[in-house]
Amino acid sequence: MSLWGIAWRSIRQRLFTSGLTALSLALGVALVVATLVIGGVVRDAFASGQGLGYNLIVGAKGSPLQLVLNSVYLVSKPIENISWRFYQEFLPADARPDGVAGRYAGSVAKAVPICMGDYFRSFRVVGTNAACFDTLTVGDGRPFAFAAGRNFRDDEFFGGVLGGAVAAKLGLAVGDRFAPTHGADDGLVHDPFTVTGILARTDTPVDRGVYVNMEGFYLQEGHAKPVPEGERGDEAGAEAGKDRGLSPAGGNPAPLPFKQREVTAILVQTASPGGMPPELLAMGLKTAINEDRDGQAAEPVREIRTLLDLFVRPLELLLLLVTTLVVIVSAIGILVSMVGSALERSRDVAVMRALGARRSHVLTAVLLEAIILAVGGGLVGWLLGHGIVAAIGPLITTNAGVSAGFFSAAPLGEALLVPFLVGLAILSALLPALAAYRTDVAKWL
């Protein structure tokens, strides 16, 4: 019979106290694992702001972090809107009614406008154009894929695309109609849009967005910028549509005149002339925009890194510290349990020594007992921790737009848990193991 077998039988002999000790350790480990995994998932989700097909976000002046959180992660409130005129400064000549390239157009490869402020059953509604899903990417350059249907066309004023999580949660399918509400779930109910497509899951905040054609979005009550009657002047709504290739034909109403339009933000990909990295132009463009009065430009990657460094990582570390303390307290439980059973153990140790066991045998057997308890409790805790992540996964998906399930992992942290637990077990069992080592055989026989 091996020393492992002897240690295991010793645990079985004190099954109740051993079980309680392992359970308390399991709970501690579960908290650590859940903290590590959720922290990792959230961090990865925020860090995935790279390769999205844009490297600058332009919006109203204010907090750049708020601009990024609102535009990319669909959390927080929009700062304010920026004017349509300012948006047009990013457009090339052929996309503008006056045929003159915008002030920043030379530095811009693409500029996708987004309009926010509406909701559909707690999910954010984003007004945008077809370029959003045609030219932007999921991350790392992967194009958007549709689980069902297709992207809306620019001339489908009341077409909409649903994020994967939205469609799954609300049970909507291609062809279904949905009516956003203004400002909040209980706000004014707008005209219905028709689902033209459902995006494949991306495990990004896009999954919980409701995307509608901004032309339809503009036509909803409360979305037109108030302009004095006499200043609408230069263009009628129908003309605005014609300029951009849109027409009221096919049942579409007349588009909203430009002067009455605003956008919440512009997702900008800077140009890369001669194969230069787009980041080179991004720095200059950002400076130029920020020196202007019309708005601000923020780099999502930089803002998120700041958010992670300033808030998320310290918070995660704090949580990890607290949960690690829970594990250490549980490990002290091993010590207490083993010291508590020292009297009972002394007699068994003396018998084994009389049967020929060396001091090193009994010392090792006690340490192995603690290691079995720690690793066994740790394994249960690991499963429990992943169970916790799986249980609150839908909540994380709903609130953070990232997918977290049983198999989400923090490989490095979780791999380090094993040696940590074994080390902790050895430390906590050292006293009782030394007591076993020093057991006076003659006294106990």
Add this chain to the structure above:
Amino acid sequence: MPELVIRLENVRKSFAMPGGERVDILDVPGFVLAAGEQAALEGSSGSGKSTLLHVISGIMRPDSGLVEVAGTDITRLPEGQRDRLRADTLGLVFQQFNLLPGFTALENVLVAMSFASGRPDRTRATALLEAVGLAHRLHHKPAELSIGQQQRVAVARALANRPRAILADEPTASVDAAHQQQVVDLLKNTCTEHGVALLVVTHDPDVARQFPRRLRLEEFNRAGRHKV
């Protein structure tokens, strides 16, 4: 001259009292146990019977003298080697049986094998338990066994590593009169069957008189005659 399994020469052992005073427990000029011999060692309470067994088995080191077990002077061995020699050559039977409560009858025998030089032999352990009439109790824990059955497990365990001698410390002290004879018969018959020497320590004259050699510790332990 028969081979000697145990030989003691001028063995002295004393203990320090709480006040610092030392008390001689053993002062044995000579003692031998031959291979296959069966002997009873009588002595009153506190006469040093258990201490003598602990010294012979290497659990305690004497202050001076020679303790030879199976031809090896164990007083010269480091503790680890004494432990191994004890596992390989001696079988111990205790007054309280001292079975490990978390282990089944079979595991109690196997655990004794695991400290010896050979590998634990499940077949032999099973055969030993079957030989003492416990074929149907192999997987029962001590708490599920009667007193007599526990004592049988203890004897099987003592034989686990093919010892040269079995040392039994008051093996009948905690069993009722009805079981006493069973225990004595079991020990004697088993040792005869396996050719193992047997030294039974007892304070009970009825037990002692059943052995061909009967010794009184007070007669050869000089420490009992003068305290220092």
